[in-house]
Amino acid sequence: MRITPISDETARKALLDSRGFVRWIYIARLSLAVALLVAALLAGGRPDPTDTIIASLAFAASVAFTAGSAWSSFVQRRPLGATFFYLQSLFDLALVTAVVHVTGRSASPFVALYILVIAAASLLLPPGGGLLVAALGNVVFFTDVILSRESAFDVALWLQLGIFGVVALGSGWIAGRLRQGAAGRDQLAAELVQARLEAADILHNIRSGIVTIDVEGRLLYANPAASALLDADLESRIGQPFLDWLQPLTPVLAGALRESITTRQRIVRAEGDVHRESGAMTIGVTTTAPEAPLDGQHGLATSTAIFQDISNNKRLESLRVRAERLEAVAELSASLAHEIRNPLASIRSAVEQLAQARHATEDDRVLGALVMRESDRLSRLLGEFLDFARTRATVIEPVDLGEVVRGATNLAAAHPSRAEDVTVSCSTPETPLVIEADEDLLHRAIFNLALNAVQAAPPGGRVDVDVLPLPADEVPAGSGFDNGAVALRVTDDGPGIPRDLRERMFDPFFTTKDGGTGLGLPVVHRAVEAHRGLVLVDTGTHGTRFTVLLPLAQSGSTEES
Known part of the structure; x- marks a missing residue:
C-alpha cells in the first residue's frame, strides 16, 4: 500500500480552517482599530x-490592509x-503596538494583545514562525x-517580555502536537481511502x-x-x-443467508443449484x-x-468417480468374457454337431439352430465387452481433429437410424x-457421440457438431490442460x-434403446480418457450437448507433424 507523505503545510491546513x-x-x-480611534477621539480632557x-493612521491602515x-x-x-x-x-504587531502606545505604553491594559498575536502566528505559521x-x-x-523614555529595567517590563517568549514556546509546542495529530489523522485517512479503493x-x-x-432481508451490496x-x-x-x-x-443461497442472519452463525459450506x-x-x-x-453504536x-460456480469442480469429481467405476467394470467384463467365451464356443460346436447328426429329428434341428443363433449373439456381445475392456490408445500420432470429426459426422449422418429430415451440421x-x-479410437468415440445425437433428434430436428479452440478462462480448473485445449461439441435438439437417467448414462450395459448393448457412451468415456480428455454433459428438458475436451499437441509435436 502506497501512502503519500504529508507535509507540514498540509498538516497546518488540516489543523484548522485557515480561511x-x-x-x-x-x-x-x-x-480593535475602531476602538483605538474612538478611544483617542473621546479621551478625557x-x-x-x-x-x-x-x-487615525492605524485605523486607515487597518481598513486598507484588511480590505x-x-x-x-x-474574492x-x-x-x-x-x-x-x-x-x-x-x-497585527504594529497595530497592537499602536494601541499599547496610545493607552499607556508599558502600563497599558492591552499589552496582553501581543499574546493573542503570538498565539495566532504559532497556529498559522510553520514551526518556528511563532518564535520569530x-x-x-x-x-x-x-x-x-525606550522611545517613550520609560524605565527599561522595570521588573514588570522584563516579566512581560518573558511572558511573550513563554507564550510563543507554549503555543508552538501545542501547534506542533496538533500538527502531528492532524498528520496522523490524515495519514490514517489516506490509508483508509487506499484500503477502501x-x-x-x-x-x-x-x-x-x-x-x-x-x-x-434487504440487499445492501452485490x-x-x-x-x-x-x-x-x-x-x-x-x-x-x-x-x-x-x-x-437458488434456494441454497437464500437459505444460507436466512439461516446466517437468523441464528447469527456462519455457514461454512453449502452447495446447491x-x-x-x-x-x-x-x-x-x-x-x-x-x-x-457494539454497545453505544447504532x-x-x-x-x-x-x-462461486463449482459446476466444473463437480463435473471433474463426477468424472473421476465415473472413471474408477468404468475401470472396475472393464476389468470384470474382460474376466467374465474370457471365462464365458471358450465354453460358449464349445457348446455351440456341440449343438451344431448334434443338430446335423443322422438320427436328429426336425425339432432337434430347429432347437439346434436356435441355440447356435443365440450363441452367435452372445459371442458378439462378449466381443463388444472385450472391446470395451480393451479400449486403449495404442497408436499415438499427430492427428487433425477437424478431419477426424468431419469423417465421423458424415458417417453418422448417413446412418439408417437417423430420423427423417434431421439436419446435421459440422x-x-x-x-x-x-x-x-x-x-x-478417436473416430469411434466421435462417431458414437454423433450417432447418439442423430438418433435423439426428432424428425425435422438439428444436430450441430462444432470443433473450436477453448479459451483459457473456460478450461475447467484442475483439468491438466497445460498446453491448451480443444473442444468438440455435439448438440441436438431432442x-x-x-x-433420473443422467447419473446412469455412462454405466456399462445400461441402455434405453431396443437392441442396444449400453456400451456406446462408456466406450466414448474410456476412449476420451485414454487421450487424457474429459467428457462433459449439459442437458435439460430440450436438447443435450456433449462436450469433449482434448489437450492440444505440444508445439514440438505439431511442428514435426
Missing part, C-alpha cells in the same frame, strides 16, 4: 494630538501561504518603551459472487460477479427485499457470522454470502487443430436426458 480563522482575525483587527494621529487581504483571500481565492500569514502577523513573531513583538514593545477493486474484479443483506452468476441485475435491487426474490432462483434462464449451475456458498452492533447486523476450423491421438 475561517483569518476571517475572525479580520473582524478582531477592524474592531484634552487629547494628545500625537495619539490622535497615530490612532486588500480579504479581496485576495475570499480571488488565492492560496494562503506562509508569506501571507507573516504579513498578517507583522501588521514573539521576538519581533519583544523588539517593537521594548523599542516603544483496493477492497473495492478486489470486490469488483473477484470471480466469486458477494452479496450482503441486513436483518430485514458485486458484478454476483449479478453475472445469478444472471440478474442486482444493482437495481439494492435496498429492496432480497430473500423472497432469491428463494426460487441456481435455476437460471441460461441454464442450471451448481454453486458453493459460505457466509459470514453476523455481529450485533445500526443493524448484516450477513454476507460468498458463492463446423471445424480452417486451420488444422493437431492433437496427439489414436485416430481409429427431448433431453431425464434427470
Whole structure:
C-alpha cells in the first residue's frame, strides 16, 4: 500500500480552517482599530494630538490592509501561504503596538494583545514562525518603551517580555502536537481511502459472487460477479427485499443467508443449484457470522454470502468417480468374457454337431439352430465387452481433429437410424487443430457421440457438431490442460436426458434403446480418457450437448507433424 507523505503545510491546513480563522482575525483587527480611534477621539480632557494621529493612521491602515487581504483571500481565492500569514502577523504587531502606545505604553491594559498575536502566528505559521513573531513583538514593545523614555529595567517590563517568549514556546509546542495529530489523522485517512479503493477493486474484479443483506432481508451490496452468476441485475435491487426474490432462483443461497442472519452463525459450506434462464449451475456458498452492533453504536447486523460456480469442480469429481467405476467394470467384463467365451464356443460346436447328426429329428434341428443363433449373439456381445475392456490408445500420432470429426459426422449422418429430415451440421476450423491421438479410437468415440445425437433428434430436428479452440478462462480448473485445449461439441435438439437417467448414462450395459448393448457412451468415456480428455454433459428438458475436451499437441509435436 502506497501512502503519500504529508507535509507540514498540509498538516497546518488540516489543523484548522485557515480561511475561517483569518476571517475572525479580520473582524478582531477592524474592531480593535475602531476602538483605538474612538478611544483617542473621546479621551478625557484634552487629547494628545500625537495619539490622535497615530490612532487615525492605524485605523486607515487597518481598513486598507484588511480590505486588500480579504479581496485576495475570499474574492480571488488565492492560496494562503506562509508569506501571507507573516504579513498578517507583522501588521497585527504594529497595530497592537499602536494601541499599547496610545493607552499607556508599558502600563497599558492591552499589552496582553501581543499574546493573542503570538498565539495566532504559532497556529498559522510553520514551526518556528511563532518564535520569530514573539521576538519581533519583544523588539517593537521594548523599542516603544525606550522611545517613550520609560524605565527599561522595570521588573514588570522584563516579566512581560518573558511572558511573550513563554507564550510563543507554549503555543508552538501545542501547534506542533496538533500538527502531528492532524498528520496522523490524515495519514490514517489516506490509508483508509487506499484500503477502501483496493477492497473495492478486489470486490469488483473477484470471480466469486458477494452479496450482503441486513436483518430485514434487504440487499445492501452485490458485486458484478454476483449479478453475472445469478444472471440478474442486482444493482437495481439494492435496498429492496432480497430473500423472497432469491428463494426460487437458488434456494441454497437464500437459505444460507436466512439461516446466517437468523441464528447469527456462519455457514461454512453449502452447495446447491441456481435455476437460471441460461441454464442450471451448481454453486458453493459460505457466509459470514453476523455481529450485533457494539454497545453505544447504532445500526443493524448484516450477513454476507460468498458463492462461486463449482459446476466444473463437480463435473471433474463426477468424472473421476465415473472413471474408477468404468475401470472396475472393464476389468470384470474382460474376466467374465474370457471365462464365458471358450465354453460358449464349445457348446455351440456341440449343438451344431448334434443338430446335423443322422438320427436328429426336425425339432432337434430347429432347437439346434436356435441355440447356435443365440450363441452367435452372445459371442458378439462378449466381443463388444472385450472391446470395451480393451479400449486403449495404442497408436499415438499427430492427428487433425477437424478431419477426424468431419469423417465421423458424415458417417453418422448417413446412418439408417437417423430420423427423417434431421439436419446435421459440422463446423471445424480452417486451420488444422493437431492433437496427439489414436485416430481409429478417436473416430469411434466421435462417431458414437454423433450417432447418439442423430438418433435423439426428432424428425425435422438439428444436430450441430462444432470443433473450436477453448479459451483459457473456460478450461475447467484442475483439468491438466497445460498446453491448451480443444473442444468438440455435439448438440441436438431432442427431448433431453431425464434427470433420473443422467447419473446412469455412462454405466456399462445400461441402455434405453431396443437392441442396444449400453456400451456406446462408456466406450466414448474410456476412449476420451485414454487421450487424457474429459467428457462433459449439459442437458435439460430440450436438447443435450456433449462436450469433449482434448489437450492440444505440444508445439514440438505439431511442428514435426
